[in-house]
Amino acid sequence: GEDVEQSLFLSVREGDSSVINCTYTDSSSTYLYWYKQEPGAGLQLLTYIFSNMDMKQDQRLTVLLNKKDKHLSLRIADTQTGDSAIYFCAERSDYKLSFGAGTTVTVRA
Amino acid sequence: EAGVAQSPRYKIIEKRQSVAFWCNPISGHATLYWYQQILGQGPKLLIQFQNNGVVDDSQLPKDRFSAERLKGVDSTLKIQPAKLEDSAVYLCASSLGGVGETQYFGPGTRLLVL
Numbered sequence: 001g002e003d004v005e006q007s008l009f010l011s012v013r014e015g016d017s018s019v020i021n022c023t024y025t026d027s028s029s030t031y032l033y034w035y036k037q038e039p040g041a042g043l044q045l046l047t048y049i050f051s052n053m054d055m056k057q058d059q060r061l062t063v064l065l066n067k068k069d070k071h072l073s074l075r076i077a078d079t080q081t082g083d084s085a086i087y088f089c090a091e092r093s094d095y096k097l098s099f100g101a102g103t104t105v106t107v108r109a
Numbered sequence: 110e111a112g113v114a115q116s117p118r119y120k121i122i123e124k125r126q127s128v129a130f131w132c133n134p135i136s137g138h139a140t141l142y143w144y145q146q147i148l149g150q151g152p153k154l155l156i157q158f159q160n161n162g163v164v165d166d167s168q169l170p171k172d173r174f175s176a177e178r179l180k181g182v183d184s185t186l187k188i189q190p191a192k193l194e195d196s197a198v199y200l201c202a203s204s205l206g207g208v209g210e211t212q213y214f215g216p217g218t219r220l221l222v223l
Contacts, residue, residue: 004151035214042113042200042214043152088151095140095164097212099151 004100006089011106018076020103022089025070029091032065034074037086037102046074046087081107111135113215115201121221127189130218134182134203140164142212143176143186144200152200158184159206191222 003025012018024032030051035043049056049063049072056063062075076083086102114133122128134141139160144152155174156166161181169176173192178184188195198217204210 033211040216040219042115042216043202045211045213048211090151095157096154097152099153101149101151 004089004091004098006087006100006103008101009104009106011108012079014079014081014107014109016079018074018079018083018105018107020074020076020087020089020105022072022074022100023070024072024089024091024098026091026093026098027070028093030094031092032063032072033090033092033097034061034063035088035090035099037088039085043088079105079107081109083107113201113203113213115199115215115218117218118216119219119221121223122191123223124193125190127187128191128220129185129187130199130201130220132184132186132201132215134184134201135213137205138203138213139181139206140204140210141178141184142202142204143184144202144214146198146200146217148197155186188220191220193222196220196222 006022033048034046036046037043060077064073084107088102089100090097116131141158143155146152155169156176157164158178161178176186198219200217201215202212204212
């Protein structure tokens with residue numbers, strides 16, 4: 001199976017941390033990705049993690065992977081108004097990417 | 110480096126008409142993908158090319174959709190005839206090639222079928 005599930009909405013106050021969660025079903029996934037999509041734009045790669053890692057940090061972004069539970073999360077520290085967007089989780093098996101439906105993050109002042 | 114280019118950015122047509130989208134991948138990227146993103150959903154792969162050969166077109170509705178990448182660089186995706194349910198954003202992506210290569214996306218073509 002290639003189902004990827006995400007919660008649909010997240011509202012966060014500016015300056016707080018955001019945590020976006022994702023679950024996937026394919027245990028053979030090799031890479032897991034987080035993409036950001038702003039209104040009217042394509043998908044921008046934020047970060048990715050290889051399946052044999054459990055954490056990756058890149059500036060304000062922290063990715064946590066629990067391979068046993070097939071759970072992926074993205075933490076954005078010190079969330080800014082420019083972080084308002086739709087965030088997509090994607091898993092890669094062989095050459096195919098399967099995307100979740102996206103989490104709409106709204107940052108309020 | 111320049112990103113993935115797509116045109117047009119927007120297109121409005123009536124059902125049963127034909128439409129074509131164009132994609133120019135990142136220079137040197139051997140693999141090219143077309144995705145369909147329906148409003149409120151994640152992108153769904155339609156077709157993948159490796160150079161000018163098709164790797165996977167299992168999700169492409171072949172009765173109305175066609176795609177080509179004749180010289181292994183640019184690609185066109187065509188819909189003929191269009192249906193109302195084809196209204197979506199069509200995203201092109203490219204990668205260097207090979208398993209595990211990261212895909213980079215273009216801005217998409219937003220299609221509205223009336």
